[in-house]
Amino acid sequence: xxxxxxxxxxxxxxxxxxxxxxxxxxxxxxxxxxxxxxxxxxxxxxxxxxxxxxxxxxxxxxxxxxxxxxxxxxxxxxxxxxxxxxxxxxxxxxxxxxxxxxxxxxxxxxxxxxxxxxxxxxxxxxxxxxxxxxxxxxxxxxxxxx
Numbered sequence: 355x356x357x358x359x360x361x362x363x364x365x366x367x368x369x370x371x372x373x374x375x376x377x378x379x380x381x382x383x384x385x386x387x388x389x390x391x392x393x394x395x396x397x398x399x400x401x402x403x404x405x406x407x408x409x410x411x412x413x414x415x416x417x418x419x420x421x422x423x424x425x426x427x428x429x430x431x432x433x434x435x436x437x438x439x440x441x442x443x444x445x446x447x448x449x450x451x452x453x454x455x456x457x458x459x460x461x462x463x464x465x466x467x468x469x470x471x472x473x474x475x476x477x478x479x480x481x482x483x484x485x486x487x488x489x490x491x492x493x494x495x496x497x498x499x500x
Contacts, residue, residue, distance in 0.1 A: 355473045357454045357480055361488040365422040365442045365450050367495070371487055372425060372440070394419050405432065433462040454480060 361368070373390050380388045383401045398415040410432050418426035418439070426439040441453040456476070458469050 355454075355456045355477055355480075357452075357477055359452050359454070359481060359484045360445065361450055361452060361484060362448050363450060363488055363491045363495075364448055365444045367448075367491045368442060368450060368452070368487070369421050369425070371491055373421075431458070431460075434458065434460040452484060454484075456480075 373393050376393060377388050377390055380386060380399065384399050386399055393416065395416055395418055397419075398413060401412050401414060403410045403412060412430045414427055414429040416426070417428050417437075418424050422442060422444075424439070424441050426437070429436050429438075435458075437455070437457045437459070439453075439455040441455075443451045443453070445451055460469065
């Protein structure tokens with residue numbers, strides 16, 4: 355799945371949000387404490403998910419990270435791997451274009467077909483997430499300048 359979206363925030367604001375979210379959420383999921391300096395290529399962690407068939411432990415690895423430009427991650431899923439990438443292009447002081455890519459490498463051909471059908475709703479969901487991030491950042495920016 356590929357998605358391009360223009361947001362009225364800066365690249366630094368976007369990456370501050372991503373990194374801070376990561377640092378805050380990771381201990382809840384893994385009981386592992388992380389600092390912002392840990393967020394770099396090669397950083398990995400394991401997260402347990404509850405599935406109908408039992409627990410699944412997913413290993414997640416940051417494969418690319420250049421602050422303000424790119425963030426990419428690879429994760430294990432029950433039938434293969436999934437890749438996520440956020441590429442940021444600055445269009446002005448408070449304007450960026452995000453190019454989001456998500457690829458599922460499935461060992462199971464039926465699951466690959468199902469994922470393809472779900473792609474449309476996943477795209478809409480991700481677009482909504484970007485809009486929510488933008489709204490959150492703009493609201494916080496207004497609070498800081500008030």
